[in-house]
Amino acid sequence: MSSHITIKDIAKAMGCAPSTVSRALNNSPNISPAVREAIQRYAMEHNYRPNEFALSLRNNRSNTIGVILPQIKHYFFASVLSGIERAASEAGYNIIVAQSNEEYDKEVAIVESFRKAKVCGVIASLAKGTYDYSHFRRLVDEEMPLVFYDRICTELNTSRVVVDDYTGAFAAVEHMIVTGCRRIAFFTSPLHLEISKNRRNGYVDALRKHRLEVCNEMIVECDTRVAARELTLGMLKLDKERPDGFFAVNADTAAGILYACKDSGLRVPEDVSICGFSDNETARSTEPRLSMVDQHGEAVGQGAMELLLAKIDGDEEKLVYKNKIVKTSLILRGSTRDK
Amino acid sequence: MSSHITIKDIAKAMGCAPSTVSRALNNSPNISPAVREAIQRYAMEHNYRPNEFALSLRNNRSNTIGVILPQIKHYFFASVLSGIERAASEAGYNIIVAQSNEEYDKEVAIVESFRKAKVCGVIASLAKGTYDYSHFRRLVDEEMPLVFYDRICTELNTSRVVVDDYTGAFAAVEHMIVTGCRRIAFFTSPLHLEISKNRRNGYVDALRKHRLEVCNEMIVECDTRVAARELTLGMLKLDKERPDGFFAVNADTAAGILYACKDSGLRVPEDVSICGFSDNETARSTEPRLSMVDQHGEAVGQGAMELLLAKIDGDEEKLVYKNKIVKTSLILRGSTRDK
DNA sequence: AAAGACAACGCAAACGTTTGCAATGTTAAA
DNA sequence: TTTAACATTGCAAACGTTTGCGTTGTCTTT
Numbered sequence: 001m002s003s004h005i006t007i008k009d010i011a012k013a014m015g016c017a018p019s020t021v022s023r024a025l026n027n028s029p030n031i032s033p034a035v036r037e038a039i040q041r042y043a044m045e046h047n048y049r050p051n052e053f054a055l056s057l058r059n060n061r062s063n064t065i066g067v068i069l070p071q072i073k074h075y076f077f078a079s080v081l082s083g084i085e086r087a088a089s090e091a092g093y094n095i096i097v098a099q100s101n102e103e104y105d106k107e108v109a110i111v112e113s114f115r116k117a118k119v120c121g122v123i124a125s126l127a128k129g130t131y132d133y134s135h136f137r138r139l140v141d142e143e144m145p146l147v148f149y150d151r152i153c154t155e156l157n158t159s160r161v162v163v164d165d166y167t168g169a170f171a172a173v174e175h176m177i178v179t180g181c182r183r184i185a186f187f188t189s190p191l192h193l194e195i196s197k198n199r200r201n202g203y204v205d206a207l208r209k210h211r212l213e214v215c216n217e218m219i220v221e222c223d224t225r226v227a228a229r230e231l232t233l234g235m236l237k238l239d240k241e242r243p244d245g246f247f248a249v250n251a252d253t254a255a256g257i258l259y260a261c262k263d264s265g266l267r268v269p270e271d272v273s274i275c276g277f278s279d280n281e282t283a284r285s286t287e288p289r290l291s292m293v294d295q296h297g298e299a300v301g302q303g304a305m306e307l308l309l310a311k312i313d314g315d316e317e318k319l320v321y322k323n324k325i326v327k328t329s330l331i332l333r334g335s336t337r338d339k
Numbered sequence: 340m341s342s343h344i345t346i347k348d349i350a351k352a353m354g355c356a357p358s359t360v361s362r363a364l365n366n367s368p369n370i371s372p373a374v375r376e377a378i379q380r381y382a383m384e385h386n387y388r389p390n391e392f393a394l395s396l397r398n399n400r401s402n403t404i405g406v407i408l409p410q411i412k413h414y415f416f417a418s419v420l421s422g423i424e425r426a427a428s429e430a431g432y433n434i435i436v437a438q439s440n441e442e443y444d445k446e447v448a449i450v451e452s453f454r455k456a457k458v459c460g461v462i463a464s465l466a467k468g469t470y471d472y473s474h475f476r477r478l479v480d481e482e483m484p485l486v487f488y489d490r491i492c493t494e495l496n497t498s499r500v501v502v503d504d505y506t507g508a509f510a511a512v513e514h515m516i517v518t519g520c521r522r523i524a525f526f527t528s529p530l531h532l533e534i535s536k537n538r539r540n541g542y543v544d545a546l547r548k549h550r551l552e553v554c555n556e557m558i559v560e561c562d563t564r565v566a567a568r569e570l571t572l573g574m575l576k577l578d579k580e581r582p583d584g585f586f587a588v589n590a591d592t593a594a595g596i597l598y599a600c601k602d603s604g605l606r607v608p609e610d611v612s613i614c615g616f617s618d619n620e621t622a623r624s625t626e627p628r629l630s631m632v633d634q635h636g637e638a639v640g641q642g643a644m645e646l647l648l649a650k651i652d653g654d655e656e657k658l659v660y661k662n663k664i665v666k667t668s669l670i671l672r673g674s675t676r677d678k
Numbered sequence: 679a680a681a682g683a684c685a686a687c688g689c690a691a692a693c694g695t696t697t698g699c700a701a702t703g704t705t706a707a708a
Numbered sequence: 709t710t711t712a713a714c715a716t717t718g719c720a721a722a723c724g725t726t727t728g729c730g731t732t733g734t735c736t737t738t
Contacts, residue, residue: 006723006725007725007726016688017687018724018726019687019688019689019725019727020686020688022725022727023726023727031687032685032686032687051724051725052455052457053396053399053401053724053725054724054725054726055725055726056392056693057393057693057695057725058692058693058724058725058726062392063456072417072420072424073414073417073418073421075414075620078411078414078417082411082438085411085437085438086438094456095436095437096433096434096435096436097420097424097435097436098424098428098434099421099425113433116388116391117402118392251624252624255624259626280620281414281619282620282623283624284621285590285591285620285621285622287598287625287626345693345694346696347695355717355718356717356718356719357694357696358696358717358720359717359718361695362696369716370716370717371716389694390695392695393696396693396695396724397696399723680737680738682736682737683734683736684733685732685733686732686733687730687732688729689729689730689731690727690728691726691727691728692725693724693725693726694723695722695723698719698721701716701718701719702716702718703714703715704714704715704716705714705715706711706714707710707711707712707713708710708711708712
């Protein structure tokens with residue numbers, strides 16, 4: 001009883017051929033209005049739903065988009081996924097989701113499973129350990145629409161969505177300068193990463209614009225809370241030369257800095273300003289709460305989906321790759337001073 | 340060239356019928372070993388992959404499991420999704436993911452889309468606004484394997500995975516008692532929710548076990564940081580009667596309590612102990628960091644997947660519904676005292 | 679009135695599998 | 709040597725669609 005009605009059933013009931021039913025349901029002009037309406041009404045009444053497998057088999061493509069995330073639990077990626085899901089849902093696509101757990105092998109396996117599932121597009125962010133891109137290259141060779149976000153692959157000609165790291169960092173650092181900071185330290189993740197470079201450039205250019213010295217000792221590779229705490233305590237002992245502002249690559253690091261400052265008896269933001277990249281729950285949970293650069297993960301996800309749809313739908317545009325840069329915004333909270 | 344090879348292609352190449360190829364690849368005993376091996380070798384060499392659509396069409400079921408989340412961005416749900424993804428991947432299933440955004444209408448639409456996609460099972464957690472369960476009831480009526488997690492539906496006969504709220508709360512409160520607390524307040528989400536009731540019971544029973552008074556003024560409905568802060572400030576003014584311990588329904592609330600205590604000049608944990616339910620980033624970001632009950636979201640996800648697979652695979656077991664209760668664990672950090 | 683045009687519909691193949699059954703060929707038993 | 713049994717393979721239908729092409733039938737045109 002629950003078994004779904006098919007086009008053949010309708011054809012039998014209406015005394016016509018399946019092809020007629022198909023055309024009627026697809027509003028083909030070759031079907032007389034009377035018949036068409038009768039068929040459509042019957043289909044409606046009997047809650048006809050086309051069988052997706054049959055459609056997929058015939059069109060050789062599913063109605064599905066594959067999404068690869070390095071880690072689902074990570075707030076930024078969860079946000080991106082949320083944005084993708086929303087956009088996909090609006091466009092009538094399903095998404096199948098898989099996480100690489102930052103493992104290259106898993107990433108390769110995922111790509112393979114997506115090919116098997118014949119998804120009609122892939123949205124991906126690279127695992128940290130991925131240096132070989134041949135699995136993605138195969139997708140590109142097969143003309144599978146592919147969009148990278150955040151951790152993009154610069155070797156491949158695909159659309160990309162990235163966060164405006166440079167401008168975000170620039171704005172944050174400039175805000176600290178304008179509100180009185182003169183010696184701003186920068187805690188960064190490894191500088192071979194694209195995002196680190198861009199954020200560093202933003203930091204440096206903001207200093208230069210305001211004619212502040214760019215001092216190499218102020219730029220340190222440090223992106224965990226524990227390390228940040230230690231490092232900060234050391235830097236604050238510099239007494240006269242101590243930083244009066246910190247710009248951190250992520251919220252955890254910023255939190256470590258914050259607590260080190262408080263331990264050192266410094267007031268935040270009166271004595272020291274702190275600002276970080278990548279807003280998340282952590283930044284909203286300290287006291288004072290941390291001023292942060294918001295990456296707008298959901299916008300990234302939505303942008304990726306839009307680019308992907310453009311490639312899926314577009315015909316001649318299929319070969320044109322576009323980049324989208326999602327603007328960040330500076331969320332001012334208690335760890336920086338007001339103007 | 341990239342177009343995949345089919346069974347027919349192999350048949351043509353080997354000079355036999357497609358059915359023979361099919362049987363050979365499926366290791367049917369009716370095929371002579373020589374032919375079978377030749378075919379398998381050919382298939383292997385030509386990287387044959389069965390067409391999933393054709394399989395799905397024939398079997399009338401996809402190789403996919405639908406997952407419904409209230410909010411992907413929420414840490415607990417992201418953790419659950421991560422667990423589901425891992426388990427599904429190991430079992431060879433794809434997952435399609437959709438979020439209800441706590442909206443009833445969206446949830447209904449998702450269920451419908453899952454039916455269209457003919458997923459072979461559904462894992463779901465209810466949206467807050469869902470009081471009518473007919474969309475899920477339809478799934479059950481159609482014998483679609485269905486498992487609820489966390490926000491379960493008690494009206495329907497399905498497998499369920501829940502967190503052991505009672506024991507988790509009991510353990511947390513008992514720990515505070517054992518380490519010296521005598522007046523413990525409980526900040527809870529609305530008590531009509533199942534989880535609230537269970538946690539309250541754990542709280543009450545722990546007090547009773549240790550012959551402490553259960554005082555109604557100590558149980559307050561409050562589950563946001565801002566409200567918690569206000570409320571705590573008020574309670575701490577009770578001077579002699581002030582609480583010396585707080586148990587909060589979530590991390591945000593616990594953070595609000597923490598900062599109110601510090602504002603009041605009380606030391607945590609020396610003067611006041613604080614413990615919360617649902618560990619997440621927030622709890623790891625305060626100073627001191629918050630002792631929390633960890634819900635083991637990934638275990639919840641994995642458990643849900645296991646129950647679902649049991650229903651999908653099991654034959655006579657298909658109608659047996661099982662419950663799984665995931666044990667919590669108490670993570671002791673700086674907001675409670677040691678024994 | 680005959681022929682052409684056109685509207686409306688049906689036939690059948692195709693997408694890639696699986697599987698019940700029939701059709702071979704081979705071997706063993708009588 | 710005949711027959712039965714069995715191993716091996718092929719045929720064809722089925723899953724639910726879509727679509728090119730052929731077939732009707734009606735209407736307009738000359």
